[in-house]
Amino acid sequence: MKIKDINVSVFELPNQTPLFDLINPEFNKNRWQKKIINKSSTAFYHVLHVKTNEGIEGICTVGDVRYTTLTKDILEWLKILTINNNPLERDKLFHKLQFATRQMYLPQGWFGAFDNCLWDIAGKTANLPVYQLIGEVRKETPVYYNIAGEDYKTLIQDTHLALSKGFTAIKDHFHGDLKTNIQWLKGIRKELGSKIDLMHDAGRALYDFDEALIIGKVLEDLKFRWFEEPINDREQSLLKKLCKELSIPVLNPESMMNDLTLCAEWLISGSTDLLRVNARHGTTHVLKLADLAEAHGTTVEFNGPGGLFGLLHANLLRSIRNTSYYEYFPDGTRDAMGKEIGLLNPAIPEKGFITSSDQPGWGSEWDWKYFNKKRITQL
Numbered sequence: 001m002k003i004k005d006i007n008v009s010v011f012e013l014p015n016q017t018p019l020f021d022l023i024n025p026e027f028n029k030n031r032w033q034k035k036i037i038n039k040s041s042t043a044f045y046h047v048l049h050v051k052t053n054e055g056i057e058g059i060c061t062v063g064d065v066r067y068t069t070l071t072k073d074i075l076e077w078l079k080i081l082t083i084n085n086n087p088l089e090r091d092k093l094f095h096k097l098q099f100a101t102r103q104m105y106l107p108q109g110w111f112g113a114f115d116n117c118l119w120d121i122a123g124k125t126a127n128l129p130v131y132q133l134i135g136e137v138r139k140e141t142p143v144y145y146n147i148a149g150e151d152y153k154t155l156i157q158d159t160h161l162a163l164s165k166g167f168t169a170i171k172d173h174f175h176g177d178l179k180t181n182i183q184w185l186k187g188i189r190k191e192l193g194s195k196i197d198l199m200h201d202a203g204r205a206l207y208d209f210d211e212a213l214i215i216g217k218v219l220e221d222l223k224f225r226w227f228e229e230p231i232n233d234r235e236q237s238l239l240k241k242l243c244k245e246l247s248i249p250v251l252n253p254e255s256m257m258n259d260l261t262l263c264a265e266w267l268i269s270g271s272t273d274l275l276r277v278n279a280r281h282g283t284t285h286v287l288k289l290a291d292l293a294e295a296h297g298t299t300v301e302f303n304g305p306g307g308l309f310g311l312l313h314a315n316l317l318r319s320i321r322n323t324s325y326y327e328y329f330p331d332g333t334r335d336a337m338g339k340e341i342g343l344l345n346p347a348i349p350e351k352g353f354i355t356s357s358d359q360p361g362w363g364s365e366w367d368w369k370y371f372n373k374k375r376i377t378q379l
Contacts, residue, residue, distance in 0.1 A: 012043070
């Protein structure tokens with residue numbers, strides 16, 4: 001079997017990363033926080049097609065809700081590097097493209113969609129879903145529900161909405177000052193009791209080291225599951241110190257999870273306790289990090305839907321032992337959006353759990369007539 005052609009379908013959909021400005025919050029003029037400018041903007045989304053000489057086609061979204069496009073130049077490079085290669089030789093092609101990354105001056109993980117297409121081809125060739133190619137370890141995975149917490153009343157309403165839908169784990173994104181965040185963290189634990197898993201994502205709070213240490217101790221007392229992005233991901237020495245000071249697991253480095261080497265360095269050096277992963281950077285990439293984490297007695301935790309509107313992560317969670325949750329955003333904005341381009345079966349949680357399709361490859365099912373109607377061009 002050989003790769004015969006590669007092309008991209010282009011769509012224009014609601015932008016899941018709206019335009020924003022940065023402002024200094026009143027409580028700390030040395031920090032920056034987002035001010036949304038336009039929530040109704042649109043963005044281009046690319047779907048990659050890898051076709052073989054045997055008529056089997058691998059298909060995957062580029063990115064998930066971020067990094068959703070490939071340029072014509074990069075697509076041309078990808079064709080030169082991979083056409084006429086065997087699509088089943090995934091690891092060989094992974095290393096070839098990894099080596100090419102430096103020569104092309106591209107960010108790590110740029111060929112993730114291509115790698116995911118190869119896994120789709122492998123599953124369709126074997127007539128197996130991807131999770132069975134890797135090896136099934138569970139039928140379904142619990143899901144945590146994200147809440148933003150723009151005000152405390154809305155926060156409590158959102159948590160009870162999550163519980164009413166069957167979710168038993170919630171992650172907050174509180175971004176107020178230290179005092180307010182501590183009050184809200186204590187409040188949500190008191191409101192929900194001890195049976196609900198809670199996680200604190202500080203990516204929007206941007207604590208300094210001393211604040212992160214204080215918050216971390218509070219989270220330990222409140223029995224939170226993990227402390228995500230407590231300070232800037234790139235502050236390796238401070239993160240290492242923080243991990244030593246805290247017993248609650250620290251989860252990093254999301255802003256660098258596309259870089260296999262840096263993730264390994266952060267974990268091995270003790271600058272994170274858990275690893276963040278997203279299959280938009282490639283399934284082979286994720287599996288290598290999962291193996292690394294398992295060898296160090298820890299877990300990989302999935303970020304967002306990860307491509308094909310949740311189908312990738314639903315498969316991988318079914319086949320990776322050392323992981324905990326699927327990440328879900330309110331109203332399924334990052335998953336159900338697949339229906340807007342003709343995907344009939346995006347991964348949607350039911351009663352707080354998610355599972356994957358049993359169809360070959362990633363299991364995506366399409367209304368191709370609608371897909372072609374919504375496509376605005378092809379590269």
